[in-house]
Amino acid sequence: MKLAIGPVLYYWSREAVWHFYEEVATAPVDIVYLGEVVCSRRHELRLPDWLDLAEDLAASGKEVVLSTQALLESESDLKRLRAVADNGRFAVEANDVGALRLLAGQTAFVAGPHINVYNPPTLAWLAGLGAKRWVMPVEMSREALRYLLPHARGMEIEVFAHGRLPLAFSARCFTARHHNLSKDDCQFRCLDYPDGLPLRTREGERFLAINGIQTQSARVYNLVGSVAELRVFGVDVLRISPQARHSIRIAGLFRAAMDGSLDPAAAAAEMEDLMPDGACDGFWRNRPGMAPVGEEQWP
Amino acid sequence: MPSDALLELVCPAGSLPALKAAVDNGADCVYIGFSDQTNARNFAGLNFDLSSARAGVKYAHGKGARVFLALNTYPQAADWESWRGAVDKTAALGVDAIILADFGLLRYAADEYPDLRRHLSVQGSATNYEALNFYYEHFGVCRAVLPRVLSMAQVEQTMAHARMEIELFGFGSLCVMVEGRCALSSYVTGESPNTHGVCSPAKMVRWQHTARGLESRLNGVLIDRFAGDEHAGYPALCKGRFIVNDESYYAIEEPTSLNTLAVLPEMLRLGVAAIKIEGRQRSPAYVAQVTRVWRAAIDACKRDPESYAAQPAWLREMDRIAEGQQHTLGAYHRPWK
Numbered sequence: 323m324k325l326a327i328g329p330v331l332y333y334w335s336r337e338a339v340w341h342f343y344e345e346v347a348t349a350p351v352d353i354v355y356l357g358e359v360v361c362s363r364r365h366e367l368r369l370p371d372w373l374d375l376a377e378d379l380a381a382s383g384k385e386v387v388l389s390t391q392a393l394l395e396s397e398s399d400l401k402r403l404r405a406v407a408d409n410g411r412f413a414v415e416a417n418d419v420g421a422l423r424l425l426a427g428q429t430a431f432v433a434g435p436h437i438n439v440y441n442p443p444t445l446a447w448l449a450g451l452g453a454k455r456w457v458m459p460v461e462m463s464r465e466a467l468r469y470l471l472p473h474a475r476g477m478e479i480e481v482f483a484h485g486r487l488p489l490a491f492s493a494r495c496f497t498a499r500h501h502n503l504s505k506d507d508c509q510f511r512c513l514d515y516p517d518g519l520p521l522r523t524r525e526g527e528r529f530l531a532i533n534g535i536q537t538q539s540a541r542v543y544n545l546v547g548s549v550a551e552l553r554v555f556g557v558d559v560l561r562i563s564p565q566a567r568h569s570i571r572i573a574g575l576f577r578a579a580m581d582g583s584l585d586p587a588a589a590a591a592e593m594e595d596l597m598p599d600g601a602c603d604g605f606w607r608n609r610p611g612m613a614p615v616g617e618e619q620w621p
Numbered sequence: 622m623p624s625d626a627l628l629e630l631v632c633p634a635g636s637l638p639a640l641k642a643a644v645d646n647g648a649d650c651v652y653i654g655f656s657d658q659t660n661a662r663n664f665a666g667l668n669f670d671l672s673s674a675r676a677g678v679k680y681a682h683g684k685g686a687r688v689f690l691a692l693n694t695y696p697q698a699a700d701w702e703s704w705r706g707a708v709d710k711t712a713a714l715g716v717d718a719i720i721l722a723d724f725g726l727l728r729y730a731a732d733e734y735p736d737l738r739r740h741l742s743v744q745g746s747a748t749n750y751e752a753l754n755f756y757y758e759h760f761g762v763c764r765a766v767l768p769r770v771l772s773m774a775q776v777e778q779t780m781a782h783a784r785m786e787i788e789l790f791g792f793g794s795l796c797v798m799v800e801g802r803c804a805l806s807s808y809v810t811g812e813s814p815n816t817h818g819v820c821s822p823a824k825m826v827r828w829q830h831t832a833r834g835l836e837s838r839l840n841g842v843l844i845d846r847f848a849g850d851e852h853a854g855y856p857a858l859c860k861g862r863f864i865v866n867d868e869s870y871y872a873i874e875e876p877t878s879l880n881t882l883a884v885l886p887e888m889l890r891l892g893v894a895a896i897k898i899e900g901r902q903r904s905p906a907y908v909a910q911v912t913r914v915w916r917a918a919i920d921a922c923k924r925d926p927e928s929y930a931a932q933p934a935w936l937r938e939m940d941r942i943a944e945g946q947q948h949t950l951g952a953y954h955r956p957w958k
Binding site: 359392393394395396397399402403418419420421422423424436438439440441442443444445446447448459461466467468469470487489490491492493494496498499504518519521523524526527529530531532537539567577604605608609610611612 | 695697698699701704722723724725726728733735745746747748749750751752754755756758764769770771772775778796797799801803804805809810811812813815816840842843844845846859862863864866868869872873875908942952958
């Protein structure tokens with residue numbers, strides 16, 4: 323089983339991004355996804371910068387995949403998409419059907435978690451398009467995956483295994499809205515929230531995290547305790563979605579749990595203090611996604 | 622691609638009486654769905670079985686209106702057969718189009734029923750022409766409903782390069798997220814539009830009078846709390862009041878309805894094929910009222926787009942039935958973003 327670092331979903335400063343990938347280069351991960359997935363206004367790194375990083379990481383022995391933006395609305399969004407699709411060197415993760423059109427038959431590609439695949443004929447059809455790997459939608463359960471696996475037809479299977487869950491995309495930027503700014507003049511406030519902007523209920527429960535046009539879970543999805551089960555299923559890749567701090571240590575704990583050198587329950591216990599909020603794994607267990615890890619009783 | 626059809630009025634029908642109300646008040650087309658999980662508006666006591674669907678098709682066709690049937694959820698892993706069966710039933714009904722979102726179902730419908738028009742549901746999340754043309758090239762989709770996330774300029778740019786007719790939302794409850802890309806509901810309740818055809822399902826809703834006001838909860842999560850004089854809306858989880866940086870407000874979206882009456886001439890100019898009205902969960906009286914106003918507006922716009930203006934009486938009538946009694950142009954209007 324391989325370990326992947328997913329694309330950075332937040333807006334970090336250029337220095338923070340560079341520093342993060344310097345650490346990733348020597349971390350025990352196999353695959354690194356690079357690029358801006360959430361917002362077209364985020365320009366701390368542009369495509370040539372991402373390609374430079376990709377070369378560095380490839381030289382360190384990592385498999386590099388360039389991720390595409392999930393919500394494509396304008397011609398400039400499509401222009402950036404084409405530039406990524408035509409990079410000529412690295413595989414590309416398609417996070418929108420528009421990207422599938424450009425990649426199928428042209429470039430090695432991964433079908434990302436934002437493409438809707440929920441049933442065997444759809445999965446088999448996607449495999450027929452030539453995807454080399456499929457990332458399961460985050461709301462999918464282990465029971466559903468069990469039904470789908472026989473239809474993967476040679477595609478590798480990847481599961482989002484750690485990180486705040488990307489739950490929704492909107493035309494509206496909720497970070498700009500919070501600051502009474504228009505989306506077109508957001509003043510790049512996302513830079514102030516490297517793990518997203520916490521949204522609590524009026525009882526103070528930490529509920530969601532605002533990340534520009536994306537809405538995430540507050541709780542961190544964590545499947546480290548299910549590593550053995552994921553292996554039995556034949557899952558090929560586990561994805562860690564980067565957070566502002568501790569991602570490299572979390573990758574190390576995942577690697578140890580995957581290698582059998584650390585008990586998964588112990589790995590989960592060590593991670594408790596390394597996450598911006600508590601852990602959940604409801605989606606995997608066919609429950610509401612926010613169900614805390616290990617919570618068996620749920621209404 | 623501008624189409625021969627222009628500004629057709631496509632109205633919701635969650636029941637046979639609602640279908641008749643839409644047809645009788647001037648709908649060009651109605652859209653319906655089965656009363657099961659194949660339907661993204663799977664509300665208790667609503668929608669169609671085979672016999673009411675047959676009666677609906679007969680009634681509509683008898684009055685010159687067309688019927689679309691929406692199978693707009695994603696077939697779930699263990700249960701593909703029930704969705705495939707729904708495509709078979711739809712084809713046998715003699716409807717005028719089937720509205721789909723899933724790759725597998727589109728493939729099946731295109732292979733088995735090539736003569737049945739295939740429309741792409743808004744749940745298909747096609748927000749750009751590369752995605753739209755992909756659906757056209759692979760599945761012969763001839764019309765697509767665009768998610769409510771594009772500005773008018775983006776709609777125009779998209780239509781200039783898309784090889785199919787475009788249908789736009791005109792009125793109804795506003796989904797602020799990209800349709801087909803939202804798992805907020807399943808995060809809280811285990812059921813979402815993609816998986817179960819529901820958002821913020823009613824069976825998970827609890828109302829409770831407390832000393833602090835009337836509270837609405839979704840699977841235990843406090844969505845909103847209303848003072849005595851406040852109108853208490855349905856606790857759709859993206860339209861609740863939450864706290865961000867110590868400020869309590871509608872952090873995602875206020876309860877409000879989309880209403881595009883003001884920009885109909887622009888939609889006509891772009892060659893928009895159809896205007897879709899949301900609301901299969903609504904009563905026949907609601908459907909009749911919305912259809913009547915929109916029929917008048919579309920006719921006025923087509924007759925004389927230069928001098929068209931959304932009449933204050935229409936807007937007042939629509940605001941009375943709008944969510945929160947207010948309306949917005951949504952993303953069509955750039956500042957909303």
